[in-house]
Amino acid sequence: MSEADEQEQQNIQPGYTGPSLARGNVPPRSERVWIDRAEQLREAIPVLLQSPVIAVDAEFTQGRFLAKAHSTEKSNGPRLAVLQIAVERVCYVIDGLRLHDLSPLQAVFDNPNSVTLLHGAGADIRVLADRGLAVVHYYDLEAASRSIFGQHESSLAAMMQRAFGAHLDKSLQRTDWSRRPLPPAMIAYAARDAEVTLALYAWLKARYSDALAAHEYSDKDSAVVGVASWIAPFLIGNSPTSVEQAVTEAKAQGVIRNKTQIASDCRAALSVPMHPQQRSRLLRLIADLSLTQLVSDIVPFLSANTSDVRGAAVRALGRLNVKSVRENVEPLLNDPVYDVRKAALNTLNHFDGKVTPPKQRHTPTKAADGTRTWTIGAEETSQKNDDDDDWRARLRSIMGD
Numbered sequence: 001m002s003e004a005d006e007q008e009q010q011n012i013q014p015g016y017t018g019p020s021l022a023r024g025n026v027p028p029r030s031e032r033v034w035i036d037r038a039e040q041l042r043e044a045i046p047v048l049l050q051s052p053v054i055a056v057d058a059e060f061t062q063g064r065f066l067a068k069a070h071s072t073e074k075s076n077g078p079r080l081a082v083l084q085i086a087v088e089r090v091c092y093v094i095d096g097l098r099l100h101d102l103s104p105l106q107a108v109f110d111n112p113n114s115v116t117l118l119h120g121a122g123a124d125i126r127v128l129a130d131r132g133l134a135v136v137h138y139y140d141l142e143a144a145s146r147s148i149f150g151q152h153e154s155s156l157a158a159m160m161q162r163a164f165g166a167h168l169d170k171s172l173q174r175t176d177w178s179r180r181p182l183p184p185a186m187i188a189y190a191a192r193d194a195e196v197t198l199a200l201y202a203w204l205k206a207r208y209s210d211a212l213a214a215h216e217y218s219d220k221d222s223a224v225v226g227v228a229s230w231i232a233p234f235l236i237g238n239s240p241t242s243v244e245q246a247v248t249e250a251k252a253q254g255v256i257r258n259k260t261q262i263a264s265d266c267r268a269a270l271s272v273p274m275h276p277q278q279r280s281r282l283l284r285l286i287a288d289l290s291l292t293q294l295v296s297d298i299v300p301f302l303s304a305n306t307s308d309v310r311g312a313a314v315r316a317l318g319r320l321n322v323k324s325v326r327e328n329v330e331p332l333l334n335d336p337v338y339d340v341r342k343a344a345l346n347t348l349n350h351f352d353g354k355v356t357p358p359k360q361r362h363t364p365t366k367a368a369d370g371t372r373t374w375t376i377g378a379e380e381t382s383q384k385n386d387d388d389d390d391w392r393a394r395l396r397s398i399m400g401d
């Protein structure tokens with residue numbers, strides 16, 4: 001590579017550089033219905049059950065806010081304050097603080113004839129679960145958008161601009177949602193997120209149906225079928241132990257016999273259909289285990305149809321440091337998604353022995369007067385690399401031959 005080409009390679013263009021598909025019509029504002037009584041909620045259920053698609057969003061409040069208006073609540077974690085459910089022509093905005101019994105909504109989430117939509121499902125799923133509601137089948141539009149456009153361009157506001165060419169107000173995102181009565185402007189703000197989520201689903205379905213289908217989730221996904229038992233917890237994301245400890249325990253239990261079996265189990269898992277997030281976790285696990293013999297099995301994922309898997313494959317190859325795949329990695333410098341381009345650049349720099357020190361630490365030190373300082377330099381990076389090498393050495397020793 002010439003010096004000019006190398007310099008050009010370092011200048012990774014930010015943002016999404018892929019094709020811009022036709023925008024849709026700006027989502028209309030539906031009728032907004034405020035619900036704070038049990039009978040109102042019961043009246044809404046038949047409408048929701050008849051709707052083929054429902055968009056769900058939630059606004060949370062922290063314990064410090066709850067203490068002001070609801071002194072009986074003693075939690076510092078996020079609590080459901082407002083729940084928005086949008087269907088065609090109407091959006092129900094439900095008072096999650098006044099209505100203690102939300103159980104009638106479970107029939108809606110269990111409806112096999114309806115699709116539930118969420119944008120950034122994780123937090124919403126958790127706060128709903130705290131209220132006894134389980135969403136067993138849904139699409140995560142944030143994950144789908146991220147897989148197409150990258151993690152920095154998948155927010156609801158970013159997608160509103162991309163899909164409809166319109167601005168989405170997010171100024172009240174961190175406001176106090178425990179205040180009552182809730183002003184009409186806050187009710188309208190909450191409803192708008194659900195309305196936009198509903199419209200975004202139709203836009204994605206018409207233009208990116210494969211990516212959307214890849215981010216369909218159900219309760220069956222809590223178990224990964226067809227992979228070794230010691231691998232599954234890492235794919236689901238609920239492993240109670242480190243990779244090092246998991247391998248130690250699996251060997252003690254006779255689940256793993258030797259390093260050859262570890263590689264064989266991981267190779268078999270690569271061929272099992274799974275969600276992109278699980279695939280990414282598997283690729284990271286393979287890199288954690290330093291399974292360089294699986295490099296040829298990883299390379300095909302550089303062409304995956306989701307950017308999160310392409311990025312995970314590039315990062316895994318970089319960590320495995322098998323330089324023979326350089327020609328496979330270089331084309332991803334022109335990937336439409338910035339996250340993948342950046343991962344490819346980092347991997348190629350790693351192959352060349354180039355290490356770029358961080359400009360600042362992500363976790364600053366806070367002084368008594370409130371000022372923050374960052375430690376900048378190579379000493380801590382060097383220590384981190386030494387610790388990483390020690391960990392890998394211990395893991396190789398545990399894995400054996």
